[in-house]
Amino acid sequence: MDMSGPAPFARMNGIGNEIIVADMRGRTDRVSPQAALALAADPATHFDQIMAIHDPRTPGTDHFIEILNQDGSFAQACGNGTRCVVQALAADTGKDAFTFETVAGILNARQHEDGLISVDMGKPRFGWQDIPLAEEFRDTRMIELQVGPIDAPVLHSPSAVSMGNPHAIFWVDEDVWSYALDRFGPLLENHPLFPERANITIAQVTGPDHLTIRTWERGAGLTRACGSAACAAAVAAARTRRTGRSVSLTAPGGQLHVEWREDDHVVLTGAAEWEFAGTFDPATGAWQRDAESAA
Numbered sequence: 234m235d236m237s238g239p240a241p242f243a244r245m246n247g248i249g250n251e252i253i254v255a256d257m258r259g260r261t262d263r264v265s266p267q268a269a270l271a272l273a274a275d276p277a278t279h280f281d282q283i284m285a286i287h288d289p290r291t292p293g294t295d296h297f298i299e300i301l302n303q304d305g306s307f308a309q310a311c312g313n314g315t316r317c318v319v320q321a322l323a324a325d326t327g328k329d330a331f332t333f334e335t336v337a338g339i340l341n342a343r344q345h346e347d348g349l350i351s352v353d354m355g356k357p358r359f360g361w362q363d364i365p366l367a368e369e370f371r372d373t374r375m376i377e378l379q380v381g382p383i384d385a386p387v388l389h390s391p392s393a394v395s396m397g398n399p400h401a402i403f404w405v406d407e408d409v410w411s412y413a414l415d416r417f418g419p420l421l422e423n424h425p426l427f428p429e430r431a432n433i434t435i436a437q438v439t440g441p442d443h444l445t446i447r448t449w450e451r452g453a454g455l456t457r458a459c460g461s462a463a464c465a466a467a468v469a470a471a472r473t474r475r476t477g478r479s480v481s482l483t484a485p486g487g488q489l490h491v492e493w494r495e496d497d498h499v500v501l502t503g504a505a506e507w508e509f510a511g512t513f514d515p516a517t518g519a520w521q522r523d524a525e526s527a528a
């Protein structure tokens with residue numbers, strides 16, 4: 234049955250990462266890039282990512298999840314967005330555990346008694362072709378890339394990690410707010426070394442097994458948090474012996490925890506917050522707020 238016509242959505246956030254959860258269950262259409270661009274352009278619905286919940290495509294999974302960035306591009310992973318999906322589905326179904334299929338693989342997630350949500354983001358990938366990078370690097374813990382004056386680079390020698398989506402983690406010793414990420418982010422996001430672009434994070438070790446991070450996201454720009462970047466930074470910190478495998482992180486929007494388990498799975502834990510509900514046209518992005526959600 235194709236339930237065409239407007240689809241329900243919830244405007245949420247994952248520690249400040251602005252998310253639209255689109256309920257596409259029971260439908261055969263998809264959220265279009267045009268709809269994403271229209272919703273992103275409206276200040277009331279402006280978002281970083283859209284998480285579209287579809288009916289399952291694979292036995293043993295609850296839903297297929299499709300992810301669009303603010304610029305209409307499709308993404309393979311979104312940790313903060315996945316937590317928002319769990320919170321929305323838990324409220325709707327009374328279940329607290331879910332298995333999702335994404336283009337990056339199968340994700341298991343659950344909401345805890347305290348309301349926090351954990352998502353198994355799968356295994357990190359480190360091969361240069363898996364990130365992907367445009368040229369071979371035998372050790373992606375530190376790749377040759379820099380921005381700023383040639384004799385005094387501002388950011389250099391990042392770690393590269395894929396969490397299903399590409400990440401470059403630049404290690405800094407100064408306060409992460411002292412770097413012009415608004416200027417360097419787009420240069421690095423679109424650097425030829427990243428054939429699929431990349432999410433760009435600056436990370437400072439600010440305590441034993443604690444990182445402070447800021448991210449310029451592929452397809453969304455500066456965001457208040459990026460869950461898959463938190464995973465990438467935690468894994469890269471452990472790989473480069475800056476921290477252990479269980480790391481707490483402070484992003485501009487709040488706190489996250491990442492555990493890189495011994496079975497190689499990376500588990501992201503954090504909060505999700507509901508803001509308001511509405512309905513929208515998945516083809517055009519035309520929307521209206523639910524009466525009971527009216528501000």
Ligand SMILES: N[C@H](CCC[C@H](N)C(=O)O)C(=O)O
Pocket residue numbers: 250281282302307308309310311312313314398399432450451452453458459460461462
């Ligand atoms: N911008 C990312 C997708 C969203 C990631 C982020 N919002 C998260 O929580 O993981 C990309 O294009 O790979």
